[in-house]
Amino acid sequence: MIELYSTPTPNGQKVMILLEECGIPWKHIDVNIRTGEQFSAEHLKRSPNNKIPAIVDTEGPGGPYTMMESGAILIYLAEKTGKFLSKDPRKRYDTLQWLIFQMAHVGPMFGQAGHFNNQAKGPELQYARDRYNNEAKRLYKVLDNRLGECAWIAGDEYSIADMATYPWCKGYADRGINKAEYPNFMRWFEAMEARPAVQSNNKMTTEIRERMSKAAEGKPPVNIYDTKDNAERLAKASKS
Numbered sequence: 001m002i003e004l005y006s007t008p009t010p011n012g013q014k015v016m017i018l019l020e021e022c023g024i025p026w027k028h029i030d031v032n033i034r035t036g037e038q039f040s041a042e043h044l045k046r047s048p049n050n051k052i053p054a055i056v057d058t059e060g061p062g063g064p065y066t067m068m069e070s071g072a073i074l075i076y077l078a079e080k081t082g083k084f085l086s087k088d089p090r091k092r093y094d095t096l097q098w099l100i101f102q103m104a105h106v107g108p109m110f111g112q113a114g115h116f117n118n119q120a121k122g123p124e125l126q127y128a129r130d131r132y133n134n135e136a137k138r139l140y141k142v143l144d145n146r147l148g149e150c151a152w153i154a155g156d157e158y159s160i161a162d163m164a165t166y167p168w169c170k171g172y173a174d175r176g177i178n179k180a181e182y183p184n185f186m187r188w189f190e191a192m193e194a195r196p197a198v199q200s201n202n203k204m205t206t207e208i209r210e211r212m213s214k215a216a217e218g219k220p221p222v223n224i225y226d227t228k229d230n231a232e233r234l235a236k237a238s239k240s
C-alpha cells in the first residue's frame with residue numbers, strides 16, 4: 001500500500017496521476033498546508049523540508065519506506081511497478097532529463113509567477129512579475145517545441161515526465177497561452193486530459209480539496225508565503 005501524505009497541488013497531483021495509471025493500492029492522507037500541518041512532528045519525519053508530497057510504501061525495500069520530493073517519488077514508483085520509465089537506456093535518460101526540467105524549471109518558475117500574480121501584488125513588484133511571467137511563457141514554448149518533435153515529452157512513450165508536467169500546465173489560459181501559438185503543447189494537453197487516470201486525478205483533486213476545506217473550518221490558516229514565519233515554525237517543530 002502506498003500512503004500519499006499530500007494536498008492536491010500540482011506537486012501532489014503528479015503522484016496521484018502515476019498511482020492511478022499504475023492501478024496499485026494507495027490512499028490519500030490529507031496534510032493541509034494551509035493550516036500548517038506540514039510542520040507537525042509526524043510530517044517532518046516523512047518530509048524534513050516541511051513540504052508535500054511525501055509517501056510511505058508499507059512494502060518498501062527492506063520494510064516500510066518513506067520518501068519526500070515528488071520527482072524522486074515518481075522515479076521510485078515507476079521503478080517499483082516497472083511502468084512509465086523505460087528500461088531502454090536512451091529512453092530512460094530522455095525521461096529523466098525532461099522530468100528534471102519540470103522539477104528545476106517548470107515547477108519553480110510557474111510557482112514564482114503564481115506568487116507574484118496572486119499573492120504579492122504590489123506595483124513595485126512589477127519587475128518580479130514580468131521576470132517570472134516571461135520565463136513561464138518561454139518554458140511553454142520549450143514544451144511546444146519539444147512536442148513538435150515527439151508525441152510525448154520524453155519521446156514516443158508516455159512517461160512520468162508527462163505526469164509531472166501536466167498539473168503545472170493546467171493554468172495555461174491564464175498565462176496567455178493560446179491554441180494558435182502553442183499548437184503542439186495544446187495537442188499534448190488534450191491527449192493528457194483524455195486519459196482516464198488524469199480524469200480520475202482531476203475529479204479526486206476537487207473532492208479532496210472540498211474535504212480538506214471542510215475539515216479546516218474554524219482552524220486558523222498559516223501564511224505559508226511568509227518565509228520568516230516558516231523558518232520559525234520549523235525551528236519550533238524541530239525542538240518538540
Ligand SMILES: N[C@@H](CCC(=O)N[C@@H](CS)C(=O)NCC(=O)O)C(=O)O
Nearest residue numbers: 009011033051052053069070071224
Ligand atoms: N520540490 C518539491 C516541492 C514541494 C513543494 O513546494 N510543496 C508545496 C506545495 S506544492 C508545500 O508543501 N508547501 C508548504 C510550505 O511551503 O510550507 C517537490 O517537488 O516535492
